[in-house]
Amino acid sequence: MSNAETANYNGRKWRKPPFIKNPYKRWSLIIISVVYVVAAFATMEVDWQRAYEGLERGANFILSFARPDFVTRFTEISEGIIESLVMALAATVVGVAISIPIALGAARNISFLPIYLICRMIIAISRALNEVIVAILMVAIFGFGPLAGFITLSFSTIGFIGKLLAEEIEKSNKVQAEAIRSTGSSWMQMINYGYQPQFMPRLIGLSMYRLDSNFRHSSVLGLVGAGGVGATLNTAFSRYEFDTAAAIILIIIVLVVLLEYLSSLIRAWVQ
Amino acid sequence: MAVKINNNGQKIWKRRDRRAQLQNWALWLIGTAIFMFCWYQISKATNWYFVWxxxxxxxDIGSRAMPPKWSYINELWKPLWDTINIATLGTLLALIVAIPIGFLAARNTTPSKLFVRPIALIIIVSSRSINSLIWALLLVAILxxxxxxxxxxIAIRSIGFCAKLLYEAIEEIDRTQVEAISxxxxxxxxxxxxxxxxxVMPTLAGxxxxxxxxxxxxxxxxGLVGAGGIGLQLQGSLNTLAWPQVSLIILVILFAVLISEWVSAKVRGAII
Amino acid sequence: MLRLENFTKQYATGDMALKGVNLEISSGQVVALIGPSGAGKSTLIRCINRLVEPTSGSALLNDINLTKLSSSALRKARRRMGMIFQEYALVERLTVMENVLSGRLGYVGFWRSWFRLFPQKDIDEAFRLLQRVGLDHMADKRADELSGGQRQRVGIARALIQDPELLLVDEPTASLDPKTSRQIMRLITELCTERGLAAIINIHDVALAKMFVQRVIALRSGEIIFDGSPEDLTPEVLTNIYGEEDWEATIKQEENGNSENGEADKTVKDK
Structure with a gap:
């Protein structure tokens, strides 16, 4: 290259190339975002007076973490926590048991089209409905108590495990299953020998993960009467008993951490 | 796996040897016992009369809820708008807080492993362990x-989630690129x-x-606990046993969820 | 210009990576650092600009003791030492231009670098350097779209835009094919001559080193065991450095000159 060309570069401007190349698209996106944020704030009705008055209560609540009260409502708390754990555990077992056949049905590579569509639909409905909404319906149908919570959690477990397990099965190595198939095995035998060894570690990992997220969810179901510690928590808040609420929240956090630790141990052991 | 030779000198193959077999049985037994205990607890607290x-x-509920009361939709637009705003602004707020916390929590960027990192991790764990509905309950009591x-x-619950994924991504970055810049x-x-x-930008966007x-x-x-959005209408309709309204609200929620899932899949596809 | 005195590095594991290295490099001198894997070549280079903290001893750059500098003074000193890496170490998701300009980070403030508002003279220089390494048409490409040789050219431009007096070069050719390796080595040594830079080039390819430098230093288990001109690298010396092996091939290859490295090694041995 000649020196004349070198000179061209002097004073040449450089800007970072924009993320969205088309300037028309870029600017309309920026303007829409700004308008949206402004509109969102403008339509938000905030009672600042009330919020300001609440600051003292907020400070009180934070302080109450320094002196959580486990004792006053000890029976309610312990019963609630045990109920939450029981619901989470039972729902994980039942939910996983149901989601295995559904996952098999929802895996495109081993299922028949009509069954595939039905299973996918079940998974989609379960995933789209929030646990709390399901819990409300279950309470209306089965009455108050942990049974409604248990059914709710089982149902949402199906959506979670079903989807991820089906994806795992779809990803799994076809050759291994074909080898089993070629020995003249039945469909069930093919699943048992060809696929099960491949998806088992993932299934156990997912189940453990689901156990701890079921516990997390079970703590809110009490708010709508579906059992567990949520009811106790709700009462504590509505009576402004922040010390008790702090105690419950601390217990939940500790249990979640323990469950997470346990599940990571089991997952490491399986793999 | 075990191969044994029996009295006749034949080789016998079993999947597990005796010890492993016993262990396996014991695990199943314990598991079943725990499950039975759980089931007993649930069953004890249940009024089976209702269940039958x-x-x-x-x-009955189904027949009352059908058909949904379509005219009610006009009262749902504002709550739906509020719901979307809660989610969007909550996510934005959470990101603003979560990004610095993620950097403080990652082993390779934290200023102090002894003091700052544990604090950041505690914030992440507390935020993640508590469901957003409980946070809402608490904040309604306060504010x-x-x-x-x-x-x-929403913001408080999301901080832990975002910060956790972010700090895991930060811990996995290519160190030589950082070395080169330093x-x-x-x-x-x-x-x-x-x-x-x-x-970490792709992770962050995703x-x-x-x-x-x-x-x-x-x-x-x-809204069920009074924290705004379409849940308020749901709560109101449930309290007055207005099932046609409930079914409409649930339909609207399903629709919103499907749209948001579609949008998020589209955007993630565009980024990655 | 650069003087290492009793330079020592002991890792937390107890391994002595450098055992009291003494070394002096004069201004504009290009030195190849050879030695077996694990001899401490990378550690030596990284201890000079303190990407790795040396345990004891001193490194004097123009009579400034690098090992004693505070972190802000160290940043200033690092501007005088450009570094080129084995795996290029470009920030892959930034554009070529941003990668080159990142070499100026030590000179510009935080907000300027955040908004990519580099002074025009830096941008001019970046364009000139990109042209010099033959990549000026690639300025707005993302670094991960480039081939290995192109990336290393960007790496070189990034080091040079720092306006250094010393280049620290860590295995610049280890990830490149033989032809590109030569081109890159030629480019580095040419640029050093053009700009009067001193350089320490850490390299495991002895033949390649002999082709391009006038002074070779050999490191074994953290100690300097050879320091001299490439002609003095006799089979006995190489055996001393690397251990027993047929060295004729490596030496002859340089005399043949025209054949490519790895290939040549084999053909000569087969004779």
Whole structure:
């Protein structure tokens, strides 16, 4: 290259190339975002007076973490926590048991089209409905108590495990299953020998993960009467008993951490 | 796996040897016992009289809920708008807080492993362990009912989620790219924006959209505890046993969730 | 210009990576650092600009003791030492231009670098350097779209835009094919001559080193065991450095000159 060309570069401007190349698209996106944020704030009705008055209560609540009260409502708390754990555990077992056949049905590579569509639909409905909404319906149908919570959690477990397990099965190595198939095995035998060894570690990992997220969810179901510690928590808040609420929240956090630790141990052991 | 030779000198193959077999049985036994205990607890707290009646009640509710009261939709637009705002602004707020916390929690960027990192981890764990509905309950008690409490509840719950995924991504970055930037004499902040941020940007964008999608779902029920959004209407309709309204609201929520899932899948596809 | 005195590095594991290295490099001198894997070549280079903290001893760059500098003074000193890496170490998701300009980070403030508002003279220089390494048409490409040789050219431009007096070069050719390796080595040594830079080039390819430098230093287990001109690298010396092996091939290859490295090694041995 000649020196004349070198000179061209002097004073040449450089800007970072924009993320969205088309300037028309870029600017309309920026303007829409700004308008949206402004509109969102403008339509938000905030009672600042009330919020300001609440600051003292907020400070009180934070302080109450320094002196959580486990004792006053000890029976309610312990019963609630045990109920939450029981619901989470039972729902994980039942939910996983149901989601295995559904996952098999929802895996495109081993299922028949009509069954595939039905299973996918079940998974989609379960995933789209929030646990709390399901819990409300279950309470209306089965009455108050942990049974409604248990059914709710089982149902949402199906959506979670079903989807991820089906994806795992779809990803799994076809050759291994074909080898089993070629020995003249039945469909069930093919699943048992060809696929099960491949998806088992993932299934156990997912189940453990689901156990701890079921516990997390079970703590809110009490708010709508579906059992567990949520009811106790709700009462504590509505009576402004922040010390008790702090105690419950601390217990939940500790249990979640323990469950997470346990599940990571089991997952490491399986793999 | 075990191969044994029996009295006749034949080889016998069994999947597990005796010890492993016993262990296996014991595990199943313990598992079953725990499950039976759980089931017993649930069953004890259940009024089975209601449960046997469940089929009739369900069909009764179903027949009352159908058809949905379509005209009610006009009262749902504003709550729906509020719900979307709670999710979106909540996610934005969460990101603003979660990004610095993620950097403080990652082993390779934290200023102090002994003091700062544990604090950041505690914030992440507390935020993640508590469901957004509980945060909303708490904030409604403190700030009074309304969108603001819901927005903060969503934000607080999302901080832990975003910060956790972010710090895991930061811990997995390519160290030599960071080394190269520090070798130029860049300051710590510059190393962050040139060496680390570009590497975690895809994760950050992906998790924001992912969390936004989750937050749309979660903000639909915040109204149940008075924290704004379409859940308020749901609560009201449930209290007055207005089942046609309930079914419409649930349909609207399903629709919103499907749209948000579609949007989030589209955006993630565009980024990655 | 650069003087290492009793330079020592002991890792936390107890391994002595450098055992009291003494070394002096004069201004504009290009030195190849050879030695077996694990001899401490990378550690030596990284201890000079303190990407790795040396345990004891001193490194004097123009009579400034690098090992004693505070972190802000160290950043200033690092501007005088450009570094080129084995795996290029470009920030892959930034554009070529941003990668080159990142070499100026030590000179510009935080907000300027955040908004990519580099002084025009830096941008001019970046364009000139990109042209010099033959990549000026690639300025707005993302670094991960480039081939290995192109990336290393960007790496070189990034080191040079720092306006250094010393280049620290860590295995610049280890990830490149033989032809590109030569081109890169030629480019580095040419640029050093053009700009009067001193350089320490850490390299495991002895033949390649002999082709391009006038002074070779050999490191074994953290100690300097050879320091001299490439002609003095006799089979005995190489055996001393690397251990027993047929060295004729490596030496002859340089005399043949025209054949490519790895290939040549084999053909000569087969004779």
């Amino acid at each position: 009646d469940a089929g009739r009640i369900a069909s 009074g009912p309304g969108i603001f409490a819901g927005l903060l509840a 070798a130029t004499g860049a300051s710590n902040m510059q190393i962050m924006i040139y060496g680390i941020l570009p590497q 998790l924001s959209v992912f969390r936004w999608d989750i937050n749309i779902r979660e903000s639909t029920v915040l």
